[in-house]
Amino acid sequence: MLLSSSGQVHAEDPASALDDRLDPGRETDGPTIPSVAPDVAHAVTSVSAAPDGTTPITGIQFKGAEVPGVVAKATEAFLGQPANTETLKQLAAAMTAAYSKSDVALFTIAIPQQDLSDGIVDVFIAEGRVADIVAVRSGEQIVAPRLRGYLEPILEETPATRATYERGVSLARRAEGTKVTPRLKMATEPGAINLLLDVEEKKNGFAVGYDSRESRIVDSGRLSASAFGYSLLREGDVLRGRLAATPDGEQSQTASLQYGTPIGADGLKLDVAAVYQATNPSSVPIDGTATFFSAGLSYPVLLDFHREIALSAVIDHTESRNSALGSVFANERVAAARLGVRAGLIQKNRSINGSLTYSRGLDPDNAESAVVGAETGFNKINATAGVVQKLSKNLFLRLRTSGQWTEDILPANERLMYGGTDYGRGFDNGLISFDKGYKAAIEPAWRPISSGNFAKSELYLFADYAEGRLSLTPSIARDFNLGSAGIGARLGYKDFATLGLEYAEPWDVPVTGFKDDSVVTVSWAFKYQP
Numbered sequence: 001m002l003l004s005s006s007g008q009v010h011a012e013d014p015a016s017a018l019d020d021r022l023d024p025g026r027e028t029d030g031p032t033i034p035s036v037a038p039d040v041a042h043a044v045t046s047v048s049a050a051p052d053g054t055t056p057i058t059g060i061q062f063k064g065a066e067v068p069g070v071v072a073k074a075t076e077a078f079l080g081q082p083a084n085t086e087t088l089k090q091l092a093a094a095m096t097a098a099y100s101k102s103d104v105a106l107f108t109i110a111i112p113q114q115d116l117s118d119g120i121v122d123v124f125i126a127e128g129r130v131a132d133i134v135a136v137r138s139g140e141q142i143v144a145p146r147l148r149g150y151l152e153p154i155l156e157e158t159p160a161t162r163a164t165y166e167r168g169v170s171l172a173r174r175a176e177g178t179k180v181t182p183r184l185k186m187a188t189e190p191g192a193i194n195l196l197l198d199v200e201e202k203k204n205g206f207a208v209g210y211d212s213r214e215s216r217i218v219d220s221g222r223l224s225a226s227a228f229g230y231s232l233l234r235e236g237d238v239l240r241g242r243l244a245a246t247p248d249g250e251q252s253q254t255a256s257l258q259y260g261t262p263i264g265a266d267g268l269k270l271d272v273a274a275v276y277q278a279t280n281p282s283s284v285p286i287d288g289t290a291t292f293f294s295a296g297l298s299y300p301v302l303l304d305f306h307r308e309i310a311l312s313a314v315i316d317h318t319e320s321r322n323s324a325l326g327s328v329f330a331n332e333r334v335a336a337a338r339l340g341v342r343a344g345l346i347q348k349n350r351s352i353n354g355s356l357t358y359s360r361g362l363d364p365d366n367a368e369s370a371v372v373g374a375e376t377g378f379n380k381i382n383a384t385a386g387v388v389q390k391l392s393k394n395l396f397l398r399l400r401t402s403g404q405w406t407e408d409i410l411p412a413n414e415r416l417m418y419g420g421t422d423y424g425r426g427f428d429n430g431l432i433s434f435d436k437g438y439k440a441a442i443e444p445a446w447r448p449i450s451s452g453n454f455a456k457s458e459l460y461l462f463a464d465y466a467e468g469r470l471s472l473t474p475s476i477a478r479d480f481n482l483g484s485a486g487i488g489a490r491l492g493y494k495d496f497a498t499l500g501l502e503y504a505e506p507w508d509v510p511v512t513g514f515k516d517d518s519v520v521t522v523s524w525a526f527k528y529q530p
Contacts, residue, residue: 022254022275022277022290022292022318022320022323022325022413047085047088047089047092047110047111054082054084055082055083055116055117055119056079056080056081056082056083056119057078057079057080057081057082057083057087057119057120057121058079058080058118058119058120059079059119059120059121060075060078060079060091060120060121060123061120061121061122061123062123062125063122063123063124063125064124064125064126064191065107065125065126065127067095067125068098068099068102068103068104070098070101070102071095071098071099071102073098074094074095074097074098075091075094075095075123077094078090078091078094083116083119083121088111088121091111091121091123092109092111092123095109095123096109103161103162104127104159104162105154105159105160105161105162105163105164105165105166106127106128106129106130106159106160106165106184106193107125107126107127107128108125108126108128108186108191108193109123109124109125110123110124110125111123111124112124126190126191127159127191128159128160128191128192128193129154129155129157129158129159129160129191129192129193130151130154130155130157130160130165130192130193130194130195131155131187131189131192131193131194132155132187132194132195133148133151133152133154133155133194133195133197134194134195134196134197135147135148135196135197135199136196136197136198136199137198137199137200137201142199144197144199145235146175146235146236146262146265147172147175147178147180147197147199148197149264149265150168150171150172150175150265150266150267151165151168151169151171151172151195151197152168152265153168154168154195159191162304163304166303166304166305167267167300167303167304169182169305170303170304170305170308171265171266171267171300171303172197175236175262176230176231176236176237176238176260176262177201177202177230177231177236177238178199178200178201178202178230179199179200179202180197180198180199180200181197181198181200182195182196182197182198183195183196183198184196201230202230202529203529203530204227204228204229204230204529205227205228205527205528205529205530206225206226206227206228206527206528207225207226207227207228207525207526207527207528208223208224208225208226208525208526209223209224209225209523209524209525209526210222210223210224210522210523210524210525211421211500211521211522211523212520212521212522212523213420213421213428213429213519213521214428214429215324215326215327215419215428215429215430215431216326216327216428216430216431217279217281217283217284217324217326217327217328217329218246218251218252218279218281218283218324219251219281219282219283220246220247220248220251220252221246221247221522222244222245222246222252223244223245223246223247224242224243224244224245225242225243225244226240226241226242226243227240227241227242228240228241233259233261234261236261236262237259237260237261237262238259238260238261239257239258239259240257240258240259241255241256241257241258242254242255242256242257243255250280250282251279251280251281251282252277252278252279252280252281252324253277253278254275254276254277254278255275255276255277256273256274256275256276257273257274257275258271258272258273259271259272259273260272263297266299267299267300267303268297268298268299269297269298269299270295270296270297271294271295271296271297271298272294272295272296273292273293273294273295274291274292274293274294275290275291275292275293276289276290276291277289277290277291277323278290278323279322279323279324281324284329286322286324286329287322288320288321288322288323288324288329288330289320289321289322289323290318290319290320290321290323290325290330291317291318291319291320292316292317292318293316293317294314294315294316294317295314295315295316296312296313296314296315296316296338297312297313297314298310298311298312298313299311299312305346306345306346306347307343307344307345307346308342308343308344309341309342309343310341310342310343311339311340311341312338312339312340312341312342313337313338313339313340314337314338314340315335315336315337315338315362316335316336316338317333317334317335317336318332318333318334318335318413319332319333319334320332320333320412320413325412325413325430326417326419326428326429326430326431326432326433327428327430327431327432327433328412328433330370330411330412330413331368331369331370332367332368332369332370332371332374332376332411332412332413333366333367333368333369334361334367334368334369334376334411334413334414335361335362335363335367336359336360336361336362336378336414337359337360337362338357338358338359338360339357339358340355340356340357340358341355341356341357342354342355342356343355349389349390350387350388350389350390351387351388352385352386352387353384353385353386354383354384354385354386355382355383355384355385356381356382356383357381357382357383358379358380358381359378359379359380359381359382359414360377360378360379361375361376361377361378361379361411361414362377364376364377367411369411369412370412371409371410371411371412372409372472372473372474373409373471373473373474374408374409374410374411375408375409375410376411378406378408378410378411378414379406379407379408380404380405380406380408380410380414380436381404381405381406382402382403382404382416383402383403383404384400384401384402384403385400385401385402386398386399386400386401387399387400391444393450394446394447394448394450395444395445395446395447396444396445396446396447397442397443397444397445398441398442398443398444398445399440399441399442399443400422400440400441401438401439401440401441402416402423402438402439402440403416403437403438403439404416404434404435404436404437404438405436406435406436408435409435409471409474410435412433415433415434415435415470416433416434416435416436416437416438416439416468417430417432417433417434418431418432418433418434418439418466418468418482419431419432421521422441423439423440423441423464423466424439424464424466424482424484425462425464425484425486425502425504425519425521426464426483426484426485426486426504426505426506426507426518426519427482427484427506427519428519431510432466432468432470432480432482432510433470434466434468434469434470434480435468435469435470435471435477436468436469437466437467437468437469437480438466438467438468439464439465439466439468440464440465440466441462441463441464441465442462442463442464443460443461443462444460444461445458445459445460446458446459446460453493453494454491454492454493455492456490456492456493456494456495456498457489457490457491457492458489458490458492459487459488459489460487460488460489460490461485461486461487462485462486462487462488462504463483463484463485463507464483464484464485465481465482465483465508466480466481466482466483467479467480467481468480468481480510480511481508481510482506482508482509482510483506483507483508484504484505484506484507484508484519485504485505485507486502486503486504486505486518486519487502487503488500488501488502488503488521489501489502495527496526496527496528496529497524497525497526497527498523498524498525499523499524500521500522500523500524501520501521501522502519502520502521502523503518503519503520504518504519504520504521505518505519506518
């Protein structure tokens with residue numbers, strides 16, 4: 001099985017994906033192993049004690065509902081086995097496992113006390129419905145209208161459908177600020193099941209971190225501190241704030257704020273964010289500032305224990321005045337609307353995800369960019385894809401790629417950047433940016449500690465590569481290709497602390513004579529959440 005739980009959407013660590021818009025190259029996707037589908041029951045079983053006899057099972061009769069073929073086939077292996085309590089428990093377990101592969105959402109299996117002298121086992125089955133949804137905290141029933149609302153549609157279904165059940169449970173499990181563990185309990189009505197939600201409230205917390213990566217302009221790493229809180233303004237919301245700066249406190253300072261809240265009880269979510277950055281690099285005496293604002297809606301049109309397809313719509317605004325952006329100073333005011341779709345598939349030993357986003361520049365009459373020939377009313381398409389494959393018990397392979405296509409000359413903040421923790425680890429952060437191109441990375445990782453507090457520690461190799469085209473003027477464009485490779489180690493303590501050391505070396509440089517020094521990165525992070 002792949003590691004961890006699939007309950008949460010956000011990673012609560014010191015790094016923020018938002019800051020990458022103004023400070024490219026920082027880690028946006030942690031080195032996590034993608035999650036598996038939750039181990040949530042679809043059945044309630046009841047097996048009464050049977051005589052410890054040796055009478056073999058000669059037949060199995062299903063009563064109450066017609067069972068799917070896959071379930072009936074699973075019982076054939078028990079013919080000829082002794083009809084005792086242990087065998088009957090194994091029979092119920094085998095039927096439960098087979099039902100999980102069918103389209104039936106919820107069911108009860110009961111093998112009552114009976115005369116087994118003839119070798120015939122009567123199995124009573126009800127493909128049922130949910131009679132009630134009950135939220136429980138520390139053994140006491142609580143009122144949880146938001147969590148109950150995610151699952152209320154299943155109360156109207158007889159029998160309950162798998163699609164409605166898995167969608168509701170998935171929404172409840174990913175709710176911000178709570179850990180939800182569903183379980184089933186037999187109701188008094190025949191064929192009915194009560195769905196119990198064991199709720200554990202998560203505590204507010206904070207995190208601190210550091211990474212030593214530099215850009216060609218800001219020649220220093222970053223210290224960061226972040227905090228997060230749940231249900232501060234309304235039930236189910238989350239507020240995250242982050243401060244980051246170079247150790248000298250002068251070359252770069254960044255502050256960001258993110259707020260997310262559910263709308264209704266069907267998975268619709270509102271996210272708003274703001275980022276402010278000030279730069280004063282020691283290498284070039286130019287002071288600069290930049291701001292970024294965004295607001296967006298997202299909605300999962302398909303969501304179950306193994307699959308997700310979600311749509312999103314976002315409007316954002318970036319304004320920069322001489323702010324250091326990777327290897328350039330950006331002067332621009334750009335707004336954009338973005339429509340996106342993302343999808344994910346979780347299997348036993350594999351996790352796959354991808355996204356496709358269309359972006360269009362807004363208000364081109366008032367927008368501006370210092371990039372020669374830049375089209376502020378631009379059109380572009382971005383695509384990403386990633387795979388994590390479990391190769392053996394402790395060996396994993398990560399693959400990911402990102403690409404961008406446009407026919408326009410883009411403002412600096414809209415370009416596809418290479419150089420940083422995700423892609424281009426052997427180069428400075430934001431070394432080069434493309435109007436259109438692609439980048440890819442491969443990372444095999446070995447986790448030598450199978451269990452315990454340090455089970456997330458790993459050794460890894462990596463290689464990355466990028467090709468792209470940059471328009472220098474409306475009539476002149478240049479193609480670039482570059483790549484790097486290296487080795488690293490991450491020491492992880494539970495979910496609370498990480499320490500990383502990485503060595504990277506360019507193996508393909510963008511231009512002849514490029515200074516291809518190696519990059520050594522030291523990083524650490526600590527999270528406190530009582």
